[in-house]
Structures are given as C-alpha cells and as structure tokens.
Amino acid sequence: MPFRLLFATPFLLLLTNYSLAHNVGQSYIYLRIYEKSMQGRFELNLSEVNSLLGTSLKEGGTAHASAEDLEPYLTRIQRHLSENVSFSIDSKVQKISFTKSDILHVGARTGSFWLLDFSFDEVADIPETMEVRSNIFFDQDPVHQTWLMIEYNWKAGIHKNEAIPSLIFTPSSQEQRLSLTGSSMMKGFIAMIYQGMKHIWIGLDHILFLLALLLPAVISRFRKDNEHQFSRHLPTGSKLSKISPKFLEWGPWDKFRPAFINVLKVVTFFTLAHTITLSLAALNIVVLPGRLVESIIAFSIALAAFHNIRPIFQNEWLIVFGFGLFHGFGFASVLGDIGLSGEYLVLSLLGFNIGVEIGQIVIICLIFPPLFMIRRSRLFPHIFVFGSIFLILLSLYWFLGRAIGFDVFGEDLIVDIYLWIKGLISPTSTIS
Numbered sequence: 135m136p137f138r139l140l141f142a143t144p145f146l147l148l149l150t151n152y153s154l155a156h157n158v159g160q161s162y163i164y165l166r167i168y169e170k171s172m173q174g175r176f177e178l179n180l181s182e183v184n185s186l187l188g189t190s191l192k193e194g195g196t197a198h199a200s201a202e203d204l205e206p207y208l209t210r211i212q213r214h215l216s217e218n219v220s221f222s223i224d225s226k227v228q229k230i231s232f233t234k235s236d237i238l239h240v241g242a243r244t245g246s247f248w249l250l251d252f253s254f255d256e257v258a259d260i261p262e263t264m265e266v267r268s269n270i271f272f273d274q275d276p277v278h279q280t281w282l283m284i285e286y287n288w289k290a291g292i293h294k295n296e297a298i299p300s301l302i303f304t305p306s307s308q309e310q311r312l313s314l315t316g317s318s319m320m321k322g323f324i325a326m327i328y329q330g331m332k333h334i335w336i337g338l339d340h341i342l343f344l345l346a347l348l349l350p351a352v353i354s355r356f357r358k359d360n361e362h363q364f365s366r367h368l369p370t371g372s373k374l375s376k377i378s379p380k381f382l383e384w385g386p387w388d389k390f391r392p393a394f395i396n397v398l399k400v401v402t403f404f405t406l407a408h409t410i411t412l413s414l415a416a417l418n419i420v421v422l423p424g425r426l427v428e429s430i431i432a433f434s435i436a437l438a439a440f441h442n443i444r445p446i447f448q449n450e451w452l453i454v455f456g457f458g459l460f461h462g463f464g465f466a467s468v469l470g471d472i473g474l475s476g477e478y479l480v481l482s483l484l485g486f487n488i489g490v491e492i493g494q495i496v497i498i499c500l501i502f503p504p505l506f507m508i509r510r511s512r513l514f515p516h517i518f519v520f521g522s523i524f525l526i527l528l529s530l531y532w533f534l535g536r537a538i539g540f541d542v543f544g545e546d547l548i549v550d551i552y553l554w555i556k557g558l559i560s561p562t563s564t565i566s
Contacts, residue, residue, distance in 0.1 A: 159278055161270050162247075163219070164285040164296075167314065172257045174230070175285075176215055176250040177238065178270070183211065183248055185274045193245040201237050204248055208235055212250065215270065221254070222265040229255045264312045268303040279304055282312065288482070290314070291325030323485045330489020333465065334497065339431050339532070340461065344401065344494060346438035346525050347454065348501050349518050351397040352509040353386050386509040394502060400454055401498060405491045407458025408465055413483055415466030427463040429537040434460065435529035439522040465490065 162177040180193040187207055191199040212232050221228045234251035271278045280303040284292050301310045334340055387393035414420040434457035440446070447453060465486070508514045 159275060161278070161280045163266075163268065163280060163282045165282070165287075166285050167260055167287040167290075169260075169288075170258055172254040172260070174252050174254070176219075176248075176252070176270075178211070178248045178250070180246045180248060182271045182274065182278065183207075186214065186271060187211070198239050198246050199237060201235065204235060204237060211248065215250065218269045220265075220267045222267075223257070223261045225265075228257060231255055260314060262314055264314065265309065266301060266303075266312050267309045269308050272305045272308070276305055287314075288322040288325075291321040291328075293325060293329060323481050326482050326485030327489040327492070330486040330491075331493040331496075332489075333486075334490050334493030339435065339529075340464075341497060342525055342529065343431075343435050343438060343457070343461070344497055345501065346435055346442065346522070347400060347404075348397065348498065348505060349439075349521055350442050351400075351502060352393055352506045352514075353518075387506070390503075390506055393506065394498075397498060397502060398495070400451065401494050402491065403451055404454045404458040404461070405487060405494065407455045408462030408490070409483075409487045411459045411462030412465045412487065413462075415463050416479060416483055420463075422463050424467060425536060427460055427467075429533055430457070430460045431464050432529045432532035432536055436526045436533065439525035439529070442522040443519060 159179070159182075161179060161182060164175045164177070166173045166175075180191050180199060183189065184191055184193065187210060189207060191203060191207075193199070216230070221230070230252045232250055232252045234249075236249040236251075238247040238249055240247060266282060268280045268282070270280055281299040282301040282303070283295055283299050284290065285295050286292060301312055303310065411420070415422075434453070437446075438453050438457070441453060505514075505517075508517070
C-alpha cells in the first residue's frame with residue numbers, strides 16, 4: 135500500500151463515520167423520551183421535499199433556503215407527515231402536535247434539512263413497545279430510507295444520540311416495532327458516569343489543569359526549619375533551586391505510595407469543589423456567564439503552573455479548591471449540551487461527578503508513574519520548568535481569547551486538532 139494511501143486511511147474512516155449523520159436519500163425521526171412524556175423531530179432533506187411538493191427550494195451550496203422560505207409550505211408538509219407516519223401504543227394511534235419548524239444546513243453535497251419538532255399529546259406513561267409506520271418519501275424515491283433514532287432516554291443511558299438508528303424504514307419494511315424495554319435506572323446512572331469520564335478525557339483545559347497539579351506532585355517543597363527531610367535533593371545546580379524562593383527547598387518523594395495518595399487527595403479536593411458549583415448551576419441556584427467561567431478556567435491553569443515555579447500560596451489546596459469551583463460551572467454546561475432535563479437530577483449529578491473522578495484518576499495513573507520514575511534525573515527540572523512555562527503561555531493565550539476575543543491562531547483550532555488526534559471529530563470539522 136502506498137504511503138500516501140496508508141496515511142489517508144484514518145482520515146477516510148473518520149469522514150465515513152462523520153457522514154453517516156445526514157445523507158442524501160435519507161430522512162430522520164428523532165425521539166426524546168422523558169419520565170412522563172415523549173417528544174420528537176422530523177429531519178427531511180430538501181431535495182426530497184422539492185420532489186414531493188414540486189417546489190424549488192434552494193437545497194445547499196453557496197445559497198440555501200431559510201426558515202422563512204419554508205413557511206408557505208409548512209401546512210402541506212405537516213399534513214403529509216401526519217398521513218404517512220404514525221406511532222401506535224396498544225393498537226391506538228397517538229396524536230402528535232407540531233411545535234416548531236427550522237432548517238439545518240449540512241453542506242454543499244448533502245444539502246439542507248427541514249426540521250419539524252412535534253410532541254405526543256396523550257402519552258403519560260412510557261410504554262414497553264411502540265408500533266411505528268413510516269412512508270414519507272417512498273412514492274417519490276423507491277430506494278429512500280427513514281432512520282428512527284432515540285435521541286434522548288435517560289433510563290436507557292442515551293444522551294444526544296444523532297447517528298445510531300434503532301429502526302430503518304424502507305419501501306419493503308414500512309411498519310416496525312420499537313422496543314423501549316431496555317430502559318432502567320441503573321443504565322441511566324452508568325451512562326452519566328460515562329459522560330463524566332468522557333468529558334474529562336476530551337476536555338483539554340481540564341487535562342492541562344491536572345497536568346499543572348501533577349508536575350510538582352513527585353517532589354515537595356519544605357521550609358528549612360521543617361523536620362521533614364528527604365534522602366536526596368534534586369541534582370546540584372538544578373533550575374528549580376535557582377528559580378524557587380530562597381526560603382524554600384526542593385526534594386523528591388522517597389516512596390511512590392505516599393506521593394500518589396497525596397496527589398489523589400488533592401484531585402479529590404478539586405472534585406469536591408466542582409461538585410458544589412455543578413449542583414448549584416444544575417439547580418439554577420447560581421448561574422454565571424459562560425464567557426466569564428471559561429476565562430477563569432483558562433486563568434486557573436496559568437496560576438497553577440506559575441505557582442509551580444514561583445509559589446504564591448502556602449499549599450496547593452487553595453488553588454485546587456478555589457478554581458475547582460469555577461470548573462464546576464464549566465461542567466454544568468456539559469449537562470446542558472447532552473440534553474439533560476430536570477428528571478433524575480440527583481442521580482445524574484452523582485453519576486457525572488463519579489465519572490469525572492474516575493476520569494481524573496485514570497489520567498493520574500497514566501502521567502504520575504513516568505514522572506515519579508524520572509523525578510531524580512537531571513531531565514526532570516527541565517520538564518518541570520519548561521512544562522510549567524508552556525502551560526502559562528498557552529492558558530494566558532486562551533484567557534485573552536475568551537475574555538476579550540484576542541485569538542490570532544484560533545483556540546478552536548487547537549482544541550479541534552486535539553480532538554481529532556483522539557479520534558473524536560472528523561478532519562473536515564477542524565477545517566471548517
């Protein structure tokens with residue numbers, strides 16, 4: 135295989151996975167299942183709508199239709215959906231009411247999609263199964279498919295699913311049964327733990343804050359009059375001794391276990407702090423502007439890294455707890471992004487925080503042992519000093535971008551590249 139093709143393969147796989155979300159020749163039905171109600175949304179490709187209604191709505195490219203352009207045809211498309219899609223519980227067809235109309239522009243190739251939100255009028259108790267019939271565009275397109283996806287179901291552990299179908303309707307399979315029996319409180323709780331772990335692993339600013347705390351975790355600062363002594367100091371002439379204040383000295387931890395337990399305590403203190411503000415924000419007791427929160431989170435990385443080379447607090451606990459409060463407000467926005475409502479809020483908060491703590495411990499387990507192994511080497515002072523300086527510069531750049539809009543290179547591009555390396559977004563997302 136040519137090197138160029140080998141290099142391109144990961145990109146092609148990512149693009150394929152990304153494109154599954156919206157394709158030409160497909161329409162979509164999304165369902166949101168709550169504790170005592172159900173809602174849904176149709177997403178119809180405008181090319182199919184034009185074929186059905188005989189219209190010439192602009193489908194994509196440099197020019198595309200707006201929500202106002204769709205308004206004259208709203209009644210006709212709603213009538214078509216009501217006649218060709220039905221949801222039945224115990225053989226009784228459920229009445230739906232359309233609530234909102236909007237448009238989604240996907241891209242020049244795929245085109246635009248008409249979004250029509252609806253709600254179920256009579257569903258008070260969520261059933262175990264539901265009969266669904268769909269024949270939206272089959273008369274116009276014999277190879278058309280309609281995908282039905284559960285976008286949100288807390289008890290099934292589903293949050294913001296946009297690409298994994300539960301049912302696929304074709305001209306030869308227009309009536310199918312949707313099972314909802316896979317729901318349970320435990321599934322929902324475990325899913326929230328996963329969401330917490332996932333957010334830590336994809337949250338670059340949170341990982342960098344942890345890194346700022348881990349760099350000094352394998353060494354310790356102590357006053358000269360402190361009885362605690364170390365078997366061996368860092369190498370003579372190390373940069374640490376030149377940078378640190380005269381009344382402080384440095385020494386590596388002798389044993390792994392007490393050093394590891396100490397850093398776990400510090401990070402757990404961080405979890406305690408963000409749990410407080412995450413709960414307050416989720417309950418709408420205290421809500422801060424997102425721009426302020428994100429700016430302070432960026433500044434927290436800079437201050438923690440600066441404290442490494444020029445200590446400004448007696449101990450790290452003050453930094454960890456103080457800025458952990460603001461990280462909690464940042465976590466609260468995640469719960470909103472995944473579509474969490476007020477249901478099962480206590481279990482959601484508990485599961486999410488447990489997931490964050492597990493995610494942090496995993497990161498510590500990956501970074502701390504290598505740092506501990508090189509703590510006595512001449513390489514470590516360079517990693518410590520220049521690593522802290524790098525964190526200071528990067529986070530101050532982020533702070534300026536978030537606080538006043540100063541963004542020469544683009545923070546979003548930096549974060550997108552990080553997410554792309556981890557395989558969480560497609561290459562086209564970093565370009566756009």
